[in-house]
Amino acid sequence: MTESAPNSTGSVYLSKRFTRRLRRRRGREHLLRAAGVGAVMIAIGMLAVLFTSIVLQGDSAFLQTRIALEVDFDLETLGVDSAEREALEDGSYRTLLHQALYDRFGRPEARAARDQLTAMVSDEAVYRLRDRVLNDPNLIGQTQRIWMPAASEVDLIAKGVVPRDLPEADRLVSDRVLGWMGQLREAGDLKTVFNTDFFIRTDSREPEVAGIRGAIVGSALMLLVTLVTALPVGLAAAVYLEEFAPKNRWTELIDVNIRNLAAVPSILFGLLGLAVFVRLFGMPRSTPLVGGLVLALLVLPTIIIAARAAIQAVPPSLREAAQELGASRMQTTFLTVLPNALPGILTGTIISMAEALGETAPLLMIGMVAFIAEMPTDFNDPAAPLPVLVYLWSTSPERGFFEKTAAAILVLLAFLLVMNALAVWLRMRTQKRG
């Protein structure tokens, strides 16, 4: 601007200085675009690394190794004198299992070898043999070929999660066990199948048979509590604030409060739940009821904000038309505004439920860190929801839980993906219509 005006415009645009500057400006422009694309690429790349690493770590947990053994249901081995049900309940099914292994491979003389042999099959097999006999006492005296889950170490080797050419000390199982595994595989008595246990069983101390069904049920119960408490309250609050609230300091205070609560760290809601629900009201710890209430408080701001936005988006002409026809404000709100805001409210609700499903920290505060093997059936049964199970498994020292953790994460992400896709689809549909 300070330069003197040029005599002829053409000469300026052709001058060396001008072209140099133009080139520099364009160069900067390209640099900026490249930086932007680079940032997006980096972000996508990092997330891709995250998901690939979890998929690679978790896919093997969907497979399970099983071993078939000829089990001779012999009263003497069981240490029982009669085939009565009561007597059978006290039988030593562990001995039965060990005997089946000895029958297959011969009883090793050295104690260490014997321990290695008997540790090849999961402890869970003992209980399954017992259940089998108690369900069908006619088995006594027969010999049956039964598939049983392999122990976690054998499972990991058989699936190739732990390579078998490691030195013996790093490999989880000894050369001897590897030899037995080879024999079993040659005879067709060792197979790797889809891990149904993972989906139909509850948590267990044995990684090879631990499952997520209890956690899924726990999460579902908890989300149900969250939904039935947070949705009506959140919706009512949004309706009041958008349609009825006078513009005064009190309303403003509520508004600021909601926005702040949406950004309060989730762990503090856990402390609130511990101090108020558990200690003050004496509600039982680590139950879906308390967890659901804490999560309801946590997602309430999200629901309110989403519902308010949806209500705001309803065109004022609809309100005016309804009132013109003689509807009261309440009738206008409930018969005209809310039905039109419904898709937006639903989208917000689904997103907030997804948020609640993935939340872990506040649940740890109210005691949801316990090992729970029973299936929760009631809102007052102790439960460990899915993300808590992920956390618990990730802190387990057993090697076998590692892949299970990643697999549980995959299931959790699948649920979230479905919920979010539903929300996005709902929103796109309404946008098209509007």
Next chain:
Amino acid sequence: MSPQTALLLALLLASLGFVAGYRRAWSVAGSRKPLHSLPRDHGLWVLLCMLLPALAFTVLGLAVEGPLIDWLLYQGLPESLRESEERSLLLSRLGNIAAGGQVFGDVSAAEQAAADRLSAMHRWSDWLIGGGAIALAFGGGLFALPRINHRFRARNRSERIILALLLLASTIAILTTAGVVFSLLSEALRFFAAVNPLDFFFGLKWSPQTAIRAGQVGAEGAFGVVPVLLGTLLIASIALLVAVPIGLLSAIWMVEFAPSRIRSTAKPIIEVLAGVPTVVYGFFAAVTVGPAISDLGQALGLEVSSESALAAGSVMGIMIIPYMSSLADDVIASVPQRLRDGAMMLGATQGETLFRVVLPAALPGLLSAVVLSASRALGETMIVVMAAGLFANLTLNPLESVTTVTVQITTALTGDQPFDSPTTLSAFALGLTLFFITLALNLFALRVMERWRERYD
């Protein structure tokens, strides 16, 4: 009868009440006596009169039930039992016996008797709450039905009740904030009764293990919050160093440069990514990034802890990228188009428009996006619980292991310390500190955002 069944019954009764009110409204109306309100408004009025008292009674009853029964039970216990154990432990033991669960040691006759009394009281209170709820529902119906006649203003009355309910619902946010402050404050005050607040806020040493047995060696416990806060700040700064540039640049590109087709697919994807649970990132940090950074450091000849602040911080940064990016996206997108048009008219390139016009205009909004991200980073729990250290280390070296406020809260409350020990209570003092720090950040961000919005609306 459990309170749940009673509530369901009350709901059923109230629906019948709706039908009764509806029909009664029809029957009292005639050609000379037009109804003031629609029949369904009369039905609604009966329903509200029946359901609300029952609901309120049940909720109140359930809230009071626990502490009241505990108190009654404890008052009725023989001296010998009362002295044998601490109140909360004794009560939970009796609860276990009554529920038929496993308890440690033998059950004495006195304990068994008390447990039986407890079960009886629970049965009684269930009946009382359930019966009361149903009686109230009936009473509500008897109150409401006779009032229906053609002049009765049922709509105005039920609308007033509903308005009150809506108002009540809107105060829940205030109640929640009050609840957080109250619960943190009351427990934190008990903590400060045991530990000097000055030692807490200015102490340089944090080792919260207090002696469980008297005379235990080396377990006095030191509660200086400075190293914990420093660790939190360190990890949060690393997270912001990762998240702010990447999130901001990608938001800029998405708003200003990206073709609209890419933008319309990428935006929902980013929102979905913002919903990935933090426990997932925690697992990633603990098993993939932590060891990788530590191996890399070793290859370079550096001493890197496998729980380094760098690992936890950078993964937290990855977690915050979508959050930061979608906040910044909204802010940049809401800068009025006419400002851009003006700059372009004058011959500025898109980049120049961005740096000279759009970004300066968006600055307050972007600032509040950064502050909200910071508040999120400070309060993030699962990533640091899984990938950061447990021991408070007074250091700013990102390669070392540090701890954070949230980690300390979690360890204090998931450990096996008795509830009244300073270790456990320290969680609430830490929570209070965290609450006020994030509150200040959030309020600042919200206010800046508000002012900024007003300027362009």
